[in-house]
Amino acid sequence: MKNNSGKEQKNDMVRIRISEQEKQKILREAEAVGMNLSQYIMHCTRHKQIIIVEGGAQLASEVYRLNQTLNQMIGNPDVPVQALREAATGGLRAIKEQASMIGRRESDHVNPEI
Structure with missing residues (x-):
């Protein structure tokens, strides 16, 4: 329902x-x-984005398993454990950065008239 000035009336409360x-x-x-x-x-609830990763639990499980495998290979001169860890970490950081860029693009415009 709209009030006399044409704005939607806000009568409901959330605690x-x-x-x-x-x-x-x-x-x-806020200040x-x-x-x-x-x-x-209201701005935060409309412009903050929660990113749901399909298979996120499986991804976390695979990362954990990869880390365990790398731990077992420490000391093997044929396996560049640190380089593999850095590559995996870089890939995860890239995913995180892409996700945060999506959130920034959608929240670039602040409209206090909510």
Whole structure:
């Protein structure tokens, strides 16, 4: 339902439990970007992205298994364990960076009129 100025009326409330420290942190962040608490929380819920990785649990399991295998190969002069670890770490960092770039692109525009 819209009010007289054409804006949607906001009559519903949502209550959450947070610590005083968390509340103060959120208030400081909201103030830093020129929003009130409601505007800031609504902006965060609409513009923060949770990335769901299909097979994420399987990926984590494979990374863990790879690390265990590399640990077993330490000391074998024929296996460049450190180079393999660095390559795997680089690949995971690239995935993380791509995911964060997606989030930044979608949250570049801040609209306090939420």
